[in-house]
Amino acid sequence: MSLRPFRRYFVLLARYLRPQWLTTLLMSLLLLVSIGLQLENPRILRDFIDMTLAQGLSQNLIWAALLFLVITLLNQAVSVASSYLCEKVAWTATNALRGDLLAHVLTLDQGFHKSHTQGELLERIDGDVNDLANFFSKFVVHMVFHILLLLGMLLVLGTIDWILSASMGLYCLLVVAALTWMRRPVVDRWVVAHQASAEFFGFIGESLVAAEDIRGNGGLNYVWHNFYQRFSRWYNTTCYAGWSGASPWIISQALFTLGKVLGLVLGAYLWSIHIASPGTVYLIFVYSNLLMQPLDQIQWQIQDLNKSESCIRRIDGLLQTRSAIQDGPGAMPAAGALTLTFEQVTFGYTKYEPVLQDISFQLPAGHVLGIVGRTGSGKTTLSRLLFRMYDPQSGQICLNDVPLTEMRLVDLRQRLSLITQDVQLFDASVRDNLTFFDRSISDQQIHTVLAEIGLLDWYQALPEGLATRLGPTGNGLSAGEAQLLAFARVFLTHPDLVILDEASSRLDPVTEQVIEKAVDRLFEQRTGIVIAHRLATLQRVDEILVIEHGRIVEAGPRATLAADPTSHFARLLQHEQGGVFV
Numbered sequence: 001m002s003l004r005p006f007r008r009y010f011v012l013l014a015r016y017l018r019p020q021w022l023t024t025l026l027m028s029l030l031l032l033v034s035i036g037l038q039l040e041n042p043r044i045l046r047d048f049i050d051m052t053l054a055q056g057l058s059q060n061l062i063w064a065a066l067l068f069l070v071i072t073l074l075n076q077a078v079s080v081a082s083s084y085l086c087e088k089v090a091w092t093a094t095n096a097l098r099g100d101l102l103a104h105v106l107t108l109d110q111g112f113h114k115s116h117t118q119g120e121l122l123e124r125i126d127g128d129v130n131d132l133a134n135f136f137s138k139f140v141v142h143m144v145f146h147i148l149l150l151l152g153m154l155l156v157l158g159t160i161d162w163i164l165s166a167s168m169g170l171y172c173l174l175v176v177a178a179l180t181w182m183r184r185p186v187v188d189r190w191v192v193a194h195q196a197s198a199e200f201f202g203f204i205g206e207s208l209v210a211a212e213d214i215r216g217n218g219g220l221n222y223v224w225h226n227f228y229q230r231f232s233r234w235y236n237t238t239c240y241a242g243w244s245g246a247s248p249w250i251i252s253q254a255l256f257t258l259g260k261v262l263g264l265v266l267g268a269y270l271w272s273i274h275i276a277s278p279g280t281v282y283l284i285f286v287y288s289n290l291l292m293q294p295l296d297q298i299q300w301q302i303q304d305l306n307k308s309e310s311c312i313r314r315i316d317g318l319l320q321t322r323s324a325i326q327d328g329p330g331a332m333p334a335a336g337a338l339t340l341t342f343e344q345v346t347f348g349y350t351k352y353e354p355v356l357q358d359i360s361f362q363l364p365a366g367h368v369l370g371i372v373g374r375t376g377s378g379k380t381t382l383s384r385l386l387f388r389m390y391d392p393q394s395g396q397i398c399l400n401d402v403p404l405t406e407m408r409l410v411d412l413r414q415r416l417s418l419i420t421q422d423v424q425l426f427d428a429s430v431r432d433n434l435t436f437f438d439r440s441i442s443d444q445q446i447h448t449v450l451a452e453i454g455l456l457d458w459y460q461a462l463p464e465g466l467a468t469r470l471g472p473t474g475n476g477l478s479a480g481e482a483q484l485l486a487f488a489r490v491f492l493t494h495p496d497l498v499i500l501d502e503a504s505s506r507l508d509p510v511t512e513q514v515i516e517k518a519v520d521r522l523f524e525q526r527t528g529i530v531i532a533h534r535l536a537t538l539q540r541v542d543e544i545l546v547i548e549h550g551r552i553v554e555a556g557p558r559a560t561l562a563a564d565p566t567s568h569f570a571r572l573l574q575h576e577q578g579g580v581f582v
């Protein structure tokens with residue numbers, strides 16, 4: 001076996017056990033005490049038998065029996081305490097690992113997230129880590145514990161006869177070598193089984209998110225078909241991996257029986273040549289039985305390691321995945337409204353299919369730009385580039401002449417705000433939904449903003465005010481209300497550049513009017529971009545950019561373009577029917 005897996009185990013253990021070194025140390029000490037107690041009890045029984053045979057019933061026998069009882073009880077108490085500590089260590093370590101994985105996944109680029117379903121990621125962050133609980137709490141300590149127990153017994157057997165001890169030691173080495181050799185192919189099968197499980201849960205997650213559409217469009221048959229297909233794959237691969245792991249178990253049971261026979265034969269032989277007393281023969285028999293316990297445990301741990309290793313491989317793979325979007329050195333554009341420049345930007349989601357081509361324009365600080373174009377022309381893609389969800393394949397984007405790639409992502413995204421038609425709400429309080437869990441924003445600030453965007457009546461009807469929980473995905477809110485909350489969020493974050501992407505599409509005309517004034521104020525002293533299908537929503541913009549098939553076909557001041565009957569924009573205005581540009 002190469003050293004790489006061991007290095008992986010070591011790195012993982014060192015990282016997550018170091019913070020709880022004291023608990024781990026205590027747990028190890030308790031396990032050591034338990035070894036001592038387990039080794040001692042058969043010795044007391046040996047003395048008990050030999051004393052009975054030599055002296056008949058005596059006072060000493062009662063003391064030996066009492067000592068046996070006390071040690072047994074003590075051993076039970078130590079086992080309970082060490083089990084508790086094992087659980088504690090396992091939970092703390094796995095929770096920390098879950099947190100790290102989640103934080104890492106959140107830093108990965110949009111391309112990664114588009115190519116993995118939510119369910120799959122959930123399974124990788126939680127499912128894989130669950131299977132590591134034993135690895136963290138027991139693997140190393142139990143391995144060390146059982147190896148020590150094994151060595152202790154061989155040492156005690158050595159005090160009786162070295163040939164006896166050497167033969168049992170050789171037998172143990174052969175068993176462990178055989179079991180280790182057998183586990184190799186099992187790891188790969190567990191990797192396949194875990195992937196199948198991730199795909200199954202990925203599919204379930206996707207189906208639940210789209211439940212309304214699936215029901216509405218009669219897609220249930222498709223869902224069931226896929227459900228059974230994926231479930232069968234998961235079931236079959238897991239059974240296969242489980243059965244592959246079972247064959248070493250069956251073989252190990254046969255080897256253990258052989259070990260017991262070996263102990264009995266050797267004990268009988270030593271008794272026949274008068275080296276061992278009946279009590280010692282009993283001790284040999286008990287120890288050869290007891291030897292099976294650590295061997296059994298070692299083989300269980302090895303089996304568990306099969307599962308753990310496949311999880312560790314997948315976790316390692318996830319942690320090694322680097323985001324295609326990396327932080328810049330930390331340049332910061334000057335405070336205040338931002339000047340936005342696109343310089344010959346070309347981008348495609350795949351290498352050979354450009355979605356935006358040779359896009360160049362400048363939006364001066366404090367101006368508002370309206371972007372229009374038919375469905376699929378690349379308007380939303382443009383805003384994704386601005387947030388560095390993706391990087392252009394060529395060209396660059398600058399804010400106040402600072403290229404986005406020179407800024408730290410967190411700094412960049414603090415300066416920008418985006419409101420889209422899909423508002424993400426959390427199963428959290430209204431306050432947390434509005435502030436994105438930022439405790440520094442006061443209730444007074446929130447009240448002012450809610451009043452500004454006309455949500456005061458809605459807010460006053462909430463049973464627990466800002467502490468009212470919204471429920472999963474903002475249950476109970478109309479789409480329009482959800483969008484108004486999204487506006488409130490932006491007001492609270494004070495960005496320097498705001499992008500509205502079809503932002504008011506779900507508002508009824510009355511609500512839209514309410515928000516119009518608020519949007520005007522939002523754009524005061526700020527740079528703005530409005531991506532719109534309805535040209536009516538472009539009344540407030542200074543400049544217009546018309547995009548077709550990923551290229552700019554027209555750019556200029558709105559008033560000028562609107563007044564020029566030969567312009568694309570004027571033609572679009574003429575063709576707009578019922579306020580909607582299609």
Ligand SMILES: Nc1ncnc2c1ncn2[C@@H]1O[C@H](COP(=O)(O)OP(=O)(O)OP(=O)(O)O)[C@@H](O)[C@H]1O
Pocket residue numbers: 114349350355373374375376377378379380381382
């Ligand atoms: N994540 C993605 N992966 C691959 N292709 C994508 C992705 N997102 C969008 N596209 C494609 O890129 C092109 C431009 O999409 P984009 O969403 O930018 O257009 P849009 O002008 O905003 O459209 P709409 O007005 O319908 O929102 C489309 O052909 C779309 O299919």
